[in-house]
Structure formats: C-alpha cells, structure tokens
Amino acid sequence: MIDQTDLDIWTIESEIRLFHAILNHKPVGADRHFQMIYVSNLINSFLNEPISTDNIWKKLSSLYNMEELHDSEVNPFQTKMREFNLPEEYDSLKSLKYPRVSSQSGISFARSSRTDSSQKRTRKSLRSVDSNATSGNVSLSINSPTTTVSSVTSREKRRRMTIVLGIEGSANKLGVGIVRDGSVLANPRVTYITPPGEGFQPTETARFHQSHILELVRKAIKEAKIDPSELDAVAYTKGPGMGAPLLTVAIVARTLAQLWNKPLIGVNHCIAHIEMGRLITGAKSPIILYVSGGNTQIIAFVSGRYRIFGETIDIALGNCFDRFARIVNLSNDPSPGYNIEMLAKKGCKFFELPYAVKGMDVSFAGLLSFLEERASKLLETGEYSVADLCFSLQETAFAMVVEITERAMAHCGAKEVLIVGGVGCNERLQEMMNCMAEERGAKLFATDERFCIDNGAMIAHTGCLMFDSGLSFPLKDSTVSQRFRTDAVDAVWRDE
Structure with a gap:
C-alpha cells in the first residue's frame, strides 16, 4: 500500500x-x-x-x-x-x-x-500513458496503470459537494483557486510585472510562473482548509494563451493529478471567464462582451455552445491598451490598463481617432498605429496631455465595443449583458455599457477585479461544472492550445 x-x-x-x-x-x-x-x-x-x-x-x-x-x-x-x-x-x-x-x-x-x-x-x-484511457473513463492512478477513475454519477453528486482545484496561467497572471460547488474557498494570485515601456515575453513569463506556482498551490490549500484527498479533480487552463506559460501550468496540473490520483480537466480560458461572471452576478442568459489582453469577442449561448457573434479582426482591446501604455511609457504596475483608466479620468480634451467597426467586428490595430505615429508630436507641442490621449483612446475604443454589443442584443432579443475579462474592470466601460443597456430596457452585469482579471477560481469553478457533467480528460489529451476558440467547446453543463 x-x-x-x-x-x-x-x-x-x-x-x-x-x-x-x-x-x-x-x-x-x-x-x-x-x-x-x-x-x-x-x-x-x-x-x-x-x-x-x-x-x-x-x-x-x-x-x-x-x-x-x-x-x-x-x-x-x-x-x-x-x-x-x-x-x-x-x-x-x-x-x-x-x-x-x-x-x-x-x-x-x-x-x-x-x-x-x-x-x-x-x-x-x-x-499516452494508458492505452485503455478514453474520454469518459480516464486512468489517473499511480497505484496501477489499469486502475481507472470513472465519471461521477448523479447519486454520487447528491451525496457530496464537488471540490476542484484550478490553475490559471495563460498570460502574466498566475492564480490557483479552489471552489466547492460555486463557493470560492481560496483564490490567491500573483502578477508578472515588467518595467515601463516593456511587454512580457512567453519564456520569461513561464519562468515567473515556475518560481511561484508551488507557493500558490500551498497557499490555496491552506486558505481553503482542505486536504488534497478531499479534491474531486484538478483543472487547468488548456488555452487560449501564451504557449510556454500554458505548458507550465499544464505540467504542474498533470503532476498533481497523478500524485493525488485525481481526474484532470482542461478548461477553456474564455468560457471560464463567462461562467465565473455568471456565477458572481447571477446573469441567466446574457449577451457577453469578453474583453481582455488577448481577446475581444461578442458572445451568446446558442445551441449548446458559446457562439461568437463578433470579434476583433486584428489585436485585442487589452493588447491595444498595453501597447499604447508602452508608447507613452506608463507603468505596468498594477497593469497598463488600470493606469490608462486612472489617467483618462483626468483627461478633458478629446483627440479624434479612427473608429473601425465593420459589421459585427472591430479593429484596433489602425487606431493604435494612428496614435503611435502622432503621440510623440502631440505631447511635445503640449497641445494634448497623456491624460487627454488616454481619455480619447478609451472613449473611442469603448464606443466601438458597445456598438457591436448592442447589435448582438438586438439580434438575440437579449435583456441582459455581461462584461467579462480584464478590461471589463474598467468603470468607464461599465458606465457606457450601462447607458446603452438602460436605453434598451436591459440590465448590465459586471464583476470587480477579483474575478474579472484572470484567476484560478474561474478555472476551478468551470472545472466543477465540467466534472459534474461527467467530463474529464485522459493524460494523452491534456494538451494546451494557444488558439482554443470559445465556440469549440460543447457546454454540456448548460441548458438551452
């Protein structure tokens, strides 16, 4: 034994x-x-x-x-x-x-x-580590290569509550969360911050994750006041995201699943944001604006999947903000987007920028290039301040995503709109979206930075939903994908 x-x-x-x-x-x-x-x-x-x-x-x-x-x-x-x-x-x-x-x-x-x-x-x-592993009956035992852990049954679910540990590390945020049937027991997080004017590279970000992940796992277990034996599964971010950080998280999740003899669940990062937003706000069937450093999408749940109605055709809104912050040499602490938001509140002079909405899609690359070519001269002459440019950038970019969100709401007849993703913390974006929603007789739902920004609890919660639906992954399928689409996942845990 x-x-x-x-x-x-x-x-x-x-x-x-x-x-x-x-x-x-x-x-x-x-x-x-x-x-x-x-x-x-x-x-x-x-x-x-x-x-x-x-x-x-x-x-x-x-x-x-x-x-x-x-x-x-x-x-x-x-x-x-x-x-x-x-x-x-x-x-x-x-x-x-x-x-x-x-x-x-x-x-x-x-x-x-x-x-x-x-x-x-x-x-x-x-x-492959077990030729007998299948998508519904997965070998995760270190006692014997033929021992299996089957999907949880309805009777088992009624007897106890599901507890899942989730690890998020798709970009510069690293988080470990533990969730018990919708209750967040622990959600520690650390952020890789680079000097002003610099972005974060995949390899350096992965090394940061490697140096902190053990500490976070220990901290999460201590905060949750549980023993690893009480966990039902280990969940990790399968994608999308940066390759090296994703793989770091996947490797640790695989090792923990093996050593603790627990099922392993790969979670779509985008869907985790959505499910966490629904859990925290209570939104039932909203149109979703997902805005982050790597994604900008308008989403609705249709026919068993989260369908993308519109998205950026080039760079994400958060990426546009991050790169603009580097242009004007803003601090990356706590995040470029937050510092842009704070400065924008002081701006009072609007500088007209390109407005690129194409049907249900948006483009931010041209807007960024326009600013990159002119920002230095505008600041040197004193005609505009950095705060003015931050204000102008926010007003223009947010108006674009509010417009395509409203179109999706009109198409679906939706009366709820939910903002998720790191940029969703922005109070001005929430204010503009709320104005649109009220005009349509709809309601806005949003969360604060604890759950809007990448975190382990959202992976753990979505892992709970997937586990309770009978989903788990054999090790041979515990891969990562940098371009794991939101609409590539069957959300079997949701009713229409």
Whole structure:
C-alpha cells in the first residue's frame, strides 16, 4: 500500500523543481521529463516499492545526469525514447507515442524533420500513458496503470459537494483557486510585472510562473482548509494563451493529478471567464462582451455552445491598451490598463481617432498605429496631455465595443449583458455599457477585479461544472492550445 503522506503536496517540490530546470532551457520539451516521472511511478508500482520523492529521484537520476541538467545550457533531450535503456520487462513503456502541441487545435502528430531534429524534440508532448484511457473513463492512478477513475454519477453528486482545484496561467497572471460547488474557498494570485515601456515575453513569463506556482498551490490549500484527498479533480487552463506559460501550468496540473490520483480537466480560458461572471452576478442568459489582453469577442449561448457573434479582426482591446501604455511609457504596475483608466479620468480634451467597426467586428490595430505615429508630436507641442490621449483612446475604443454589443442584443432579443475579462474592470466601460443597456430596457452585469482579471477560481469553478457533467480528460489529451476558440467547446453543463 502507498501511504497517503507520500502523495502530499509537500513531497512533490523536488520533482517540480526538476522539470522547472528543464523548462528554463526548453519550455515546450518538458513533457518528456514529466513522462519519466510517470514511468518512475509505474516502475515503483510494478516492483512494489514505496512511492516517495527519494525513489523517484533515484529513478530519474539513473536516466539523466541531474547535475549537468542544472549547470548546462545544452538541450537535455539529446537521446530518443528507445535509448533510455529501461529494463526489457518495461518494453511496453518504450513504445509510448508522442505528439506535439499545436497552436491551432491542441494536438497533432509530429512530422519527421532531417534538418531540425532539435525543434521536433522540443515540441513533443505526452501522447499516452494508458492505452485503455478514453474520454469518459480516464486512468489517473499511480497505484496501477489499469486502475481507472470513472465519471461521477448523479447519486454520487447528491451525496457530496464537488471540490476542484484550478490553475490559471495563460498570460502574466498566475492564480490557483479552489471552489466547492460555486463557493470560492481560496483564490490567491500573483502578477508578472515588467518595467515601463516593456511587454512580457512567453519564456520569461513561464519562468515567473515556475518560481511561484508551488507557493500558490500551498497557499490555496491552506486558505481553503482542505486536504488534497478531499479534491474531486484538478483543472487547468488548456488555452487560449501564451504557449510556454500554458505548458507550465499544464505540467504542474498533470503532476498533481497523478500524485493525488485525481481526474484532470482542461478548461477553456474564455468560457471560464463567462461562467465565473455568471456565477458572481447571477446573469441567466446574457449577451457577453469578453474583453481582455488577448481577446475581444461578442458572445451568446446558442445551441449548446458559446457562439461568437463578433470579434476583433486584428489585436485585442487589452493588447491595444498595453501597447499604447508602452508608447507613452506608463507603468505596468498594477497593469497598463488600470493606469490608462486612472489617467483618462483626468483627461478633458478629446483627440479624434479612427473608429473601425465593420459589421459585427472591430479593429484596433489602425487606431493604435494612428496614435503611435502622432503621440510623440502631440505631447511635445503640449497641445494634448497623456491624460487627454488616454481619455480619447478609451472613449473611442469603448464606443466601438458597445456598438457591436448592442447589435448582438438586438439580434438575440437579449435583456441582459455581461462584461467579462480584464478590461471589463474598467468603470468607464461599465458606465457606457450601462447607458446603452438602460436605453434598451436591459440590465448590465459586471464583476470587480477579483474575478474579472484572470484567476484560478474561474478555472476551478468551470472545472466543477465540467466534472459534474461527467467530463474529464485522459493524460494523452491534456494538451494546451494557444488558439482554443470559445465556440469549440460543447457546454454540456448548460441548458438551452
């Protein structure tokens, strides 16, 4: 038998530090290291040895030169899977196939390349750890490779409340949330902040996440006052987002699911924003304006999915704000958008900017380029202040998204509108949207920065909804996708 103390959160720090060392060299290649952690668990199970940090470390040390791994800048994966020289009785483990992460659809088979084998190596991710795993009956046991965790039944749901831990890290926010049937038990979050005039790069953001994620997991469990054994599932952000940060979160979620023997659930980041907004505000069937650093979409729930009625055709509204903040050298602390909002309240002189609404879609790239070309001269002459430009940018951009939101409401006959995403915290946007809603006899719903901004609780809550609907993911499907569309998910937990 495996002692539960061996699976406790405090015993996994060494393992996670190990693949963090690899992530620092080759972020998208770390899944192979996770695979070896899993193989080590299986080997220990086959040999009836206790599963512990020391035993896993010894197994990994026999496969890798750990000291060289920490000290060297070379790619640690210079050998192929068949060259790991596991004992012959474990030949079945050597045959595991590896696909690569696809920015389009989450997973695709790696193509052979004679000219760039290193790229192929670093883009491989976990294909399968159990050939018996299916979408509804998923193997997540470290006791035996054939033990399965089935979808929860209706009778089980009535007996107890669902508790899910969710990890969000699709961009520069890293959060770990724990939710019990709609009640937020814990929701700690940290933000990667760069100097004024600079954005955040995927690799550096991933390293930030790696250095804080263990602390956040521990903090969330402590705040929630639960034991990991009480969790029903572990949820993580599958996408969309930045590749390296997404993969960091996915790897940790997989490891926790394995060590705690819990089902694993991949959550669409956009849908998590929506479901959290609905939970907090009580909105029933709203038109949704989703505005963040990476997305700008007008959404409604139709025929079992969240359908996109309109969106940006180039850059997101939040991205436009972030890049404008760099143009005028605003601080990124606590966020560029917040600092633009504060300055805009002091602006009083409107500078006319391009207004680009095309049917149900909007464009912000031209608006940003227009400002980029003229901001320096306008500020030098003193004709306009930074506050005036922030004011002008907000008024123009917000008017655009309010217009297409109103069109969607008219088309659907909706009497509710919900704003979600980081930009949704902006009080001026809420004010403008509320004016439109009142004129239509509709009601506006919005949340504050605790839940508008990326957070782990929204992933945990959506994970609860998915788990209670019988959804979970085999490890072979626990991939990430940088372009995971909102309308690509069947929202089986919702009624029409």
